Amino acid sequence: MKTLNIGLFGFGNVGRGLYDVLQRINSQSVSIRRICVRDLNKERGVEAVFTNNPDDIFNDKDINLIVEVIDDAEAAYDIVKRALKSRIPVVSGNKKMLGHHILELMDMQEHYNTPLLYDASACGSIPVIRNLEEYYDNDLLCSVKGILNGSSNFILSKIFNENMSYGDALRLAQELGFAERNPTLDIDGWDSLYKLIIITVHAFGLYVAPEEILTYGISTMNDSDIRFAREKDRRIKLVAHSEKVDDKLIMCVLPQLISRNKYIYSVEDEFNGVVIKGLFYDKQFMFGRGAGGHPTGSAVLSDITACAYNYRYEYKKRNDSVLPHYTTDHSFRIYFRYKTDEQRSLLTFSKIREQYSSEEYSYIIGDVSIADLKAHQEELRVADCFVAAYPLD
Ligand SMILES: NC(=O)c1ccc[n+]([C@@H]2O[C@H](COP(=O)([O-])OP(=O)(O)OC[C@H]3O[C@@H](n4cnc5c(N)ncnc54)[C@H](OP(=O)(O)O)[C@@H]3O)[C@@H](O)[C@H]2O)c1
Structure with a gap:
């Protein structure tokens, strides 16, 4: 399993949930390198490198995975597209963004040969999507x-x-x-x-x-x-x-x-x-549990680990079925x-x-x-x- 240095967008319920889960398991292979939030003045109470400039994440050459768990669907769409264009694998939890743009994002994954995983977006900790796929x-x-x-x-x-x-x-x-x-x-x-x-x-x-x-x-x-x-x-x-x-x-x-x-x-x-x-x-x-910081953070971690093993959705039904x-x-x-x-x-x-x-x-x-x-x-x-x-x- 390769080592993952995460650029995390969002430190609300889910972002903090993921942070806690990683702390709790003391992961040696997954670490959060930078966190981009909206408001830098909020007290976060954790030791981490915060920014409010997405460039600080996209320009960091050591970051090899983007995790996007923000509550703004339009900004999430921009982040995911930018990650795919930069050929950095990306994990998202934003169902509204996916519900509108999933077709385009499927094409981009293929075009840039870069995965986007989003099991956490539907039903929190219940692994519905990967089960349907596999x-x-x-x-x-x-x-x-x-x-x-x-x-x-x-x-x-x-x-x-x-x-x-x-x-x-x-x-x-x-x-x-x-x-x-x-x-x-x-x-x-x-x-x-x-x-x-x-x-x-x-x-x-x-x-x-x-x-x-x-x-x-x-x-x-x-x-x-x-x-x-x-x-x-x-x-x-x-x-x-x-x-x-x-x-x-x-x-x-x-x-x-x-x-x-x-x-x-x-x-x-x-x-x-x-x-x-x-x-x-x-x-x-x-x-x-379909929601909540820690259950959803666990689902995000599962997508992160899947990325480490180069997993990607194949959209088999779209390709194989009538x-x-x-x-x-x-x-x-x-x-x-x-x-x-x-x-x-x-x-x-x-x-x-x-x-x-x-x-x-x-x-x-x-x-x-x-x-x-x-x-x-x-x-x-x-x-x-x-x-x-x-x-x-
Ligand atoms: N909550 C759940 O149980 C759950 C379950 C499944 C999926 N999801 C999805 O996960 C995502 C996050 O949900 P949440 O409940 O964690 O939201 P939240 O508690 O409202 O937190 C949102 C976070 O996003 C940050 N943010 C907003 N716009 C940003 C931008 N343009 N750039 C950088 N950071 C930005 C906010 O920064 P500040 O802290 O500075 O305001 C905040 O840290 C949503 O798409 C949601 O639908 C949530």
């Missing part, structure tokens, strides 16, 4: 589905297990550092979306741009929805879903009413869980709670299975296409209504 590298894979966002899952757990109100659960998540001050990324499903895009590239070889995928979160869920789920002995979870249906691929991020017999029913708090389904082996379940066609022409059975007739008419049901209407609370259970939900996702997100997938079992 073990599920054949056409048996049918679907990848799961809870990919720890903050929203924490809030849902507190509501369903401890009867907390949505507002209190969100505040607690923020206090404990699980949710951003502006929680939209987590709660409205965007964080899950970016992870789903990255996972789907490795699972099925297909890249689908963020704006093409149905993305709807839990911000409008209210007490009536929670009561409905409880009455049906289900829990609401925010589920990211990518599935091959014949030669087509469907993808979405949508709350789902989950029954007890599902693996993800018992994924609690800030944990993530991914269910991989294939022909012949049926379902497999990966579970673990790629499925992405479609939104697929229907789900959903639960739709609404207030006004105008809201009711937003969605077109091909089949209505149950409905209830009163002054305070009205809902429909029926079948709606992903295309229809996608076309109205912004209106549904701001109105006093809520949609969740409601599968039969």
Whole structure:
């Protein structure tokens, strides 16, 4: 294994987590040589060489690996591109940046013959990407589905297990550092979306741009929805879903009413869980900490060590398979709670299975296409209504 001298960008939750992990294991082969941050005046409390000038890292000839764990997707994109052009292997944790630019970055890896690894970007410490690359590298894979966002899952757990109100659960998540001050990324499903895009590239070889995928979160869920789920002995979870249906691929991020017999029913708090389904082996379940400085720092270390062994993603599915066609022409059975007739008419049901209407609370259970939900996702997100997938079992 070659010795790695790291140029680290970012010393927040993940950067500091990586630093601690390396200190703890007293690594002889991996060391952090310089750290680039935004604000040099912050007290860091560690002995390390800090800078706020990326050139100090890129011009240091001893640095042979870049690790980028900053919270600014545009700056992260520039850092990763510059590393690849300089032919320095690079590790990134930035799902938003990857969700938008992964295709270009795949081409650059090939062009400059330099690897970019990013297992930490999807599901923190759960090694989903490398498993999809190495073990599920054949056409048996049918679907990848799961809870990919720890903050929203924490809030849902507190509501369903401890009867907390949505507002209190969100505040607690923020206090404990699980949710951003502006929680939209987590709660409205965007964080899950970016992870789903990255996972789907490795699972099925297909890249689908963020704006093409149905993305709807839990911000409008209210007490009536929670009561409905409880009455049906289900829990609401925010589920990211990518599935091959014949030669087509469907993808979405949508709350789902989950029954007890599902693996993800018992994924609690800030944990993530991914269910991989294939022909012949049926379902497999990966579970673990999807966020947090030390778990994510460990995942970054795993990418770093993989670099030391010259590992790179081969994107086997893109190269070997006939790629499925992405479609939104697929229907789900959903639960739709609404207030006004105008809201009711937003969605077109091909089949209505149950409905209830009163002054305070009205809902429909029926079948709606992903295309229809996608076309109205912004209106549904701001109105006093809520949609969740409601599968039969
Ligand atoms: N937190 C998690 O559990 C987790 C899990 C998986 C993936 N990730 C991803 O990992 C990345 C980092 O997350 P985080 O939670 O560690 O963020 P964070 O705690 O907000 O820290 C961000 C760090 O980036 C630095 N920074 C921002 N812009 C910079 C720039 N242009 N140049 C140099 N440094 C810059 C900041 O510097 P200052 O300290 O000077 O402000 C700070 O040290 C994000 O992409 C996130 O999505 C996070």
